[in-house]
Amino acid sequence: DGGITQSPKYLFRKEGQNVTLSCEQNLNHDAMYWYRQDPGQGLRLIYYSQIVNDFQKGDIAEGYSVSREKKESFPLTVTSAQKNPTAFYLCASSIDGPGAHRTQHFGDGTRLSIL
Amino acid sequence: GQSLEQPSEVTAVEGAIVQINCTYQTSGFYGLSWYQQHDGGAPTFLSYNALDGLEETGRFSSFLSRSDSYGYLLLQELQMKDSASYFCAVRDRGDDKIIFGKGTRLHILP
Numbered sequence: 494d495g496g497i498t499q500s501p502k503y504l505f506r507k508e509g510q511n512v513t514l515s516c517e518q519n520l521n522h523d524a525m526y527w528y529r530q531d532p533g534q535g536l537r538l539i540y541y542s543q544i545v546n547d548f549q550k551g552d553i554a555e556g557y558s559v560s561r562e563k564k565e566s567f568p569l570t571v572t573s574a575q576k577n578p579t580a581f582y583l584c585a586s587s588i589d590g591p592g593a594h595r596t597q598h599f600g601d602g603t604r605l606s607i608l
Numbered sequence: 609g610q611s612l613e614q615p616s617e618v619t620a621v622e623g624a625i626v627q628i629n630c631t632y633q634t635s636g637f638y639g640l641s642w643y644q645q646h647d648g649g650a651p652t653f654l655s656y657n658a659l660d661g662l663e664e665t666g667r668f669s670s671f672l673s674r675s676d677s678y679g680y681l682l683l684q685e686l687q688m689k690d691s692a693s694y695f696c697a698v699r700d701r702g703d704d705k706i707i708f709g710k711g712t713r714l715h716i717l718p
Contacts, residue, residue, distance in 0.1 A: 526706065528708075533713075534710060534711070535695060535708045535709055535710035535711045536651070536695065536708040537708075538705060538706070538707075541705065541706075543704065549703075549705075551705065583650060583651070587706075596641065596653040596656060597641075597643075597651075597653065597697075597706065598653070599650035599651050599652070600650060601649070601650050602649075602650055
């Protein structure tokens with residue numbers, strides 16, 4: 494079955510440490526996204542990528558970095574510059590193209606906490 | 609700027625009908641989507657309106673009026689399992705970003 498796999502499900506970060514969240518999809522989707530969700534809040538866009546080797550900053554990109562070396566993979570690194578990283582991180586993918594019926598498929602998320 | 613407004617919480621009774629509204633401000637967008645998210649889970653796609661009017665998918669319907677910058681999700685024959693958060697989202701035509709509302713928490717009473 495096609496889908497999006499995020500790992501790990503839970504992650505703990507120490508002060509000054511960079512951590513990387515994995516996101517892999519086998520839906521053959523061109524576009525991939527990373528969102529952050531805080532308790533009782535909506536989804537805020539961190540980064541998105543519409544094609545391999547290209548990505549754009551979302552609304553809250555500071556303290557995060559991404560790469561898109563393969564169509565299937567869009568890892569997110571939470572750097573030590575992100576002072577408040579505790580949140581639920583969601584990866585999504587979608588088909589692309591103007592006028593296409595656009596839906597996003599989400600992974601099950603990664604919960605990141607500070608030790 | 610771009611923004612979507614939804615009520616933070618709505619309460620309804622099992623078996624009843626509930627409407628969740630979404631108003632938006634954006635210079636242009638491709639369509640309005642709705643997602644459901646249960647506690648601790650990932651959002652799942654419910655419905656999409658590319659054009660004005662009503663889209664029906666089983667117990668769920670969604671409506672869009674571009675002239676009024678307004679849409680809503682209608683849930684009929686409410687079941688306890690419908691207790692969740694519901695998000696509206698648009699894809700901005702200018703920068704292609706998908707923008708989510710802050711979500712509406714639906715509480716269902718027996």
